Amino acid sequence: MNSLEIQNRLGENIKLIRKSKKLTQFQLAEKANVSEDTIKSLEQGRTWCSEKTLSQITDALEIDVVKLFVPVGESFKNNKENVNLLKSAIADDVRVYVNEVLKEFD
Secondary structure (H helix, E strand, O other), X not given: OOHHHHHHHHHHHHHHHHHHOOOOHHHHHHHHOOOHHHHHHHHOOOOOOOHHHHHHHHHHHOOOHHHXXXXXXXXXXHOHHHHHHHHHHHXXXXXXXXXXXXXXXX
């Protein structure tokens, strides 16, 4: 899975979850304290957002950030390739974070 596919999945999932909660783009933007253009751009897969913005959106949607990157409607048992990619990406992120924290103790 390449970065464009991940970006598109993020946008699709934000849109699906927003709609399931019966929120407009404007209402989500207000709740997340971001611009409506930010929500539109993300949903259309035109842009990435910062970790802070992602956190604000997940808080506004009252979901865990993982839900934005998991294939909607697919079972992990049926799609081992996606599971392995997701696990690998999470492991890489954790590895980078742990190394950064350990550097603080040097």
